[in-house]
Amino acid sequence: METVILAVVIAVVVLGVLGGLVVGSRRKKPLPPPPPAAPDITAPPAEPHIGDEAETPRDEPRRTIEEVDLPDGSTGVAVEEPPVVEELPPTEIEVPEPTAGRLVRLRARLSRSQNALGKGLLTLLSREHLDDDTWEEIEDILLTADVGVAPTQELVEGLRERVKVLGTRTPEELRGLLREELLKLVGTDFDRTVKTEPETSKPGIVMVVGVNGTGKTTTTGKLARVLVADGRSVVLGAADTFRAAAADQLQTWGERVGAHTVRGPEGGDPASIAFDAVKEGKEIGADVVLIDTAGRLHTKTGLMDELGKVKRVVEKQAPLDEVLLVLDATTGQNGLVQARVFAEVVDITGIVLTKLDGTAKGGIVVAVQRELGVPVKLVGLGEGADDLAPFEPEAFVDALIGD
Template identity: 70%
Template sequence: MNDILPIILSIVAALAVIGGLIPVLLKTRKNITQYPGTRDANDPVLPRSGSTAVEDSPAAATDRKAPDGVDLEGLDTTTVPDDAAGLEAIQVETPLPVAGRLMRLRERLVRSNNIMGKGLLALLSSDKIDENVWDEVEETLLLADLGTEPTMQLVDALRERVKVLGTRTPEQVKVLLREELIKIVDPTMDRTLNVQRHADKPAVMMVVGVNGVGKTTTVGKLARVLVAEDKDVLLGAADTFRAAAAEQLATWGQRVGVPTVKSDIEGADPASVAYEAVKAGIDQEVDVVMIDTAGRLQNKVGLMDELGKVKRVVEKLAEVDEVLLVLDATTGQNGLNQARVFSEVVNITGIVLTKLDGTAKGGIVVAIQKTLGVPVKLIGLGEGADDLAPFEAEAFVDALLN
């Protein structure tokens, strides 16, 4: 019996030690963002694509200082190797070339049941164009969400040209309608994305909008566009309120080999995530940092103020070169109300119009541009990973009329 007692005591002691370690191990696992392909803001500086220089010294973790009012607690952007045990491997994809996308999206718009171009062609090809026809033309444009002022402008221009033409063939009608629509969509607006890296800092882009318009998905798709253009991209998951938003963004990034800076604490300060993402982008010499923000209703003053704070905090490190407002094309005139408020808070530089294939309208493109003086820069016509492309005025009008 005396021989057995020491063995029993040893086993009990070993179990006690193991029991004490389990909570520590679980806690450690919980606090680490385990996404292959993500980078920590404190990781060694990585060489940019095409560069031969490699700097081995890591950025100093002890120097992390946040602006006043920004909470960095809980921010964890730990890097996990691609072959980390127990993690599902996500194969890196090669995004489609940008040029090919535009043709495919145009074909989808042609197939959509738009009432704008087809309706106008039918009306203006009538044997006799009287006041009743012009009233119908006006109604068609208003129903297509073109807006009152652009509608009057277009109707006046069409009246004058039809009067000059006198006898009209369907081909003539299509030509004049195309020319006037292109004018009003305005091909002179600068629709280029401001994503050129500065001498010592990356270009910074914020993506904003209300709940449910697809901001996170748009950020992921736009990352694919930039990767297809051979740019080094880093994502910042500043949507800290929607469940799984950060994981969703990180998954988009992993698909194209783009790292993501995120917090593991739900409801963390979004400004801190944005700040750390830009800091990591500077340290790692990437070309573009894209910041995904939480959806917010335009009539919620506190949330809109918070969005302004995110932008101000980021600007302590680098200029925000692009602020894209994501709008759902199917919301029509309500999208204009959203656009006005967001533009007052963060100075919108471009519009991303999603779900354009889900509306029979299309005039919202003109209405938004006229209201804000801000160009539609990107359009989405589907749910596929590469269903996002640069907006081109002439291609858009041609799709409406075909």
């Protein structure tokens, strides 16, 4: 019996020792490194290029928002916040520059472009002997500046007479003489205010006309700024339905100063848009309605008739206070022919000479007033928003002859 017990004990001890050895050796063995996880290879996303369409995944049919399961909060998956769409701030209303003294402010542009006229005349007049040749040169300078034949002769005669009476001349005296004679030509008696305050009831109605590309839309926009600067409220009528971008262009001008634009479909009837603009101006109690019309060649009878119709339709509601003819000063004498035809179709009451900053032909101011008997009321002296100035003869002549 004892032998059996002993044998069992020995067997247990031997088994225990063997088991311990095996476990111990397992503990000491370093574990082999785990096999590297198979890399999840996906093609790198290609950089999108400007104009690329965003692709929809091809294997997933499109789902509507109702079909998309929202993750329930219990899964612990972080729910991404929807992106916050920032509201665009409303277009900021600009405060246009005051209109008073704009021409003086823009004088440098005028003098730069008109230098040849004033400086040339002064140089010639300063010659010791003013012989016939010199007077002819003076005439040439005036004609080159598009003053026109009759006004040129008047000016030369006037100067000749006064220089003779004066005898010896100082530069200051000559400048004074020339200034007076030029002022006579430009005219100081015209009423150059843009009529926007009707005697009976509001609003004042202004229509802007002219051939293509003279600057009508730009001028209408700038004029809205002039009026807003003077404290008036404005409605714009985009009756240029011919040029696709014209209504947008006008509306942008309007938005900048808080003026509403009445517009219609592209290619629509300009007369009905003009009518609606005046109607709206009346309804909201605006001070002025400015109507921009499409550019048209004075030689196209059909288009000129259409312009007459726009005027007549507007006048069913109230008479027009101003019909402004926009002339591009760089076209010089060609503008006169246009002016004549436009004046026949719609009574022109004022002239806007644009692009005077880019031409030495400032004499056109004189010529066009003579041609129509209508004053230049505004001049465009650049592409900037406030580069439209009420025309002031003194400031204009001073810019021509310099200080």
